Amino acid sequence: MTTDNNAFTGSRRRPWHVLPSSVRAGIEEVLGGRVVGARSQPGGFSDGLAARLELADGRRAFAKAVDAGAAPGVAAFHRREAVVNGALPYGAPVPSLLGSYDDRGWVALVFEDVAGMLPVQPWRxxxxxxxxxxxxxxxxxxxxxxxxxxxxxxxxxxxxxxxxxxxxxxxxxxxxxxxxxxxxxxxxxxxxxxxxxxxxxxxxxxxxxxxxxxxxxxxxxxxxxxxxxxxxxxxxxxxxxxxxxxxxxxxxxxxxxxxxxxxxxxxxxxxxxxxxxxxxxxxxxxxxxxxxxxxxxxxxxxxxxxxxxxxxxxxxxxx
CATH class of the missing domain: 3.90.1200.10 (Aminoglycoside phosphotransferase (APH), C-terminal lobe)
Incomplete structure (x- = not known):
C-alpha cells in the first residue's frame, strides 16, 4: 500500500485572506493581536480555514473557521468541538482552546499552536x-x-x-x-x-x-x-x-x-x-x-x- 498524507487531505481549504474581514477581526480579538502570516494545513476533509497563524508579536496559533451557511454540518461540528475541548481535563494530550468566534454566519475556533507533524503514511x-x-x-x-x-x-x-x-x-x-x-x-x-x-x-x-x-x-x-x-x-x-x-x-x-x-x-x-x-x-x-x-x-x-x-x-x- 502506498498511501501518503495527501491522500487524507480535503480539497476545499480557504486561505486566511479570503475570510470576511469581520471573521478575521474576530479571530484577532480572541488572540489579542494582529495576524501577519497564515499557512494552510493538510489533514482532514472539512471546508473552510485550517491554518497556522503568526502574530505581529511573534506568537503563533492555529485557527479553523467555516461559513455556516455553506457548510452547516461542519459549523455544527465546530460548535460541538468548542464544548468538548472546554471539558477536557488539564494535562490531556490535546491542544488548548484559546477561544472562539461565532456570529451565526461564521464559526471559528482558535487553539494553541502545536509544533508537530502528521504521522508518515504508510505507518512507520x-x-x-x-x-x-x-x-x-x-x-x-x-x-x-x-x-x-x-x-x-x-x-x-x-x-x-x-x-x-x-x-x-x-x-x-x-x-x-x-x-x-x-x-x-x-x-x-x-x-x-x-x-x-x-x-x-x-x-x-x-x-x-x-x-x-x-x-x-x-x-x-x-x-x-x-x-x-x-x-x-x-x-x-x-x-x-x-x-x-x-x-x-x-x-x-x-x-x-x-x-x-x-x-x-x-x-x-x-x-x-x-x-x-x-x-x-x-x-x-x-x-x-x-x-x-x-x-x-x-x-x-x-x-x-x-x-x-x-x-x-x-x-x-x-x-
Whole structure:
C-alpha cells in the first residue's frame, strides 16, 4: 500500500485572506493581536480555514473557521468541538482552546499552536508505537468521561443496515467491496450487537485516524474532537488500528499485546471493527452524504479505510 498524507487531505481549504474581514477581526480579538502570516494545513476533509497563524508579536496559533451557511454540518461540528475541548481535563494530550468566534454566519475556533507533524503514511514502526503507547494514557485521563454540556452524539460506527436498505448503495458496495457484499448477513449480525459493544465510561475521540494526530518531539497530540462519545476505553485503539491495516501491516500483532485490549472479549472487538468498516463503506457508497460532505476526494480514502478494517477482521479469523 502506498498511501501518503495527501491522500487524507480535503480539497476545499480557504486561505486566511479570503475570510470576511469581520471573521478575521474576530479571530484577532480572541488572540489579542494582529495576524501577519497564515499557512494552510493538510489533514482532514472539512471546508473552510485550517491554518497556522503568526502574530505581529511573534506568537503563533492555529485557527479553523467555516461559513455556516455553506457548510452547516461542519459549523455544527465546530460548535460541538468548542464544548468538548472546554471539558477536557488539564494535562490531556490535546491542544488548548484559546477561544472562539461565532456570529451565526461564521464559526471559528482558535487553539494553541502545536509544533508537530502528521504521522508518515504508510505507518512507520517507531511512530506507530509512540501513538499506540500514548493511547493508554489518553484513555486513562478521560476515564470516567468528563461531563459535556452538549447533547450526546452517536458514534461514527455502523452502516450495514442502511446499506442493506438501499438497492443503489448495495449495488455500489458489490463493486467497491464485493467480499463485504457477500458477507452482508454476517456484518448485519455483528451490527446487531453494537449497542452492547459501545457501552463504557471513557470519552473516546471517535474519529481517530492518522490525520487527527500530531507528533512533536516529546508528545503525541490528538486534535479535532467534535465526534467524541462515551464508550469503551479501547474504541479509539481499534479505530486507529484499522489505518494500520491500510499500511499493509497486520494490526493484530499490536492489538494482541496492547494493554487496552487485555481481557477484552475478542467478539466485542470484532463488532467494532465491522462497525467501523460499515460506517466508512456506507459513507463511500453515498448513504451518509450529510456527514461526509460533497468533497469528491472522500470516497476513495473512506473506501480504502473500510476495506482495510475488513482485512483486519478476516485476519483475526473469528478469534
Amino acid at each position: 514502526e517507531d511512530e506507530l508505537r509512540r501513538v499506540l503507547d500514548a493511547l493508554t494514557g489518553l484513555s486513562e485521563s478521560l476515564t470516567p468521561s468528563p461531563g459535556l454540556n452538549c447533547p450526546d452524539v452517536s458514534p461514527r460506527l455502523g452502516g450495514w443496515g442502511r446499506l442493506a436498505d438501499s438497492p443503489r448503495s448495495l449495488a455500489k458496495l458489490g463493486v467497491v467491496a464485493a467480499g463485504a457484499a457477500r458477507e452482508l448477513d454476517r456484518h448485519l449480525a455483528l451490527e446487531a450487537e453494537l449497542p452492547e459493544a459501545v457501552a463504557g465510561e471513557t470519552l473516546t475521540h471517535g474519529d481517530l485516524y492518522p490525520f487527527n494526530v500530531l507528533l512533536t518531539k516529546e508528545h503525541v497530540v490528538v486534535v479535532d474532537w467534535p465526534h467524541a462519545w462515551t464508550g469503551p476505553a479501547y474504541a479509539d485503539l481499534v479505530m486507529l488500528l484499522g489505518s494500520v491495516a491500510l499500511s499493509g501491516v497486520d494490526p493484530e500483532r499490536y492489538a494482541a499485546r496492547h494493554p487496552l485490549l487485555r481481557g477484552v472479549d475478542p467478539a466485542a472487538v470484532d463488532v467494532l471493527i465491522s462497525a467501523q468498516a460499515g460506517f466508512l463503506l456506507a459513507a463511500a457508497c453515498g448513504m451518509d452524504s450529510a456527514d461526509a460532505g460533497a468533497d469528491p476526494r472522500l470516497e476513495r480514502p473512506m473506501t480504502e479505510l473500510g476495506l482495510a478494517s475488513l482485512r483486519w477482521l478476516s485476519l483475526r479469523g473469528g478469534r
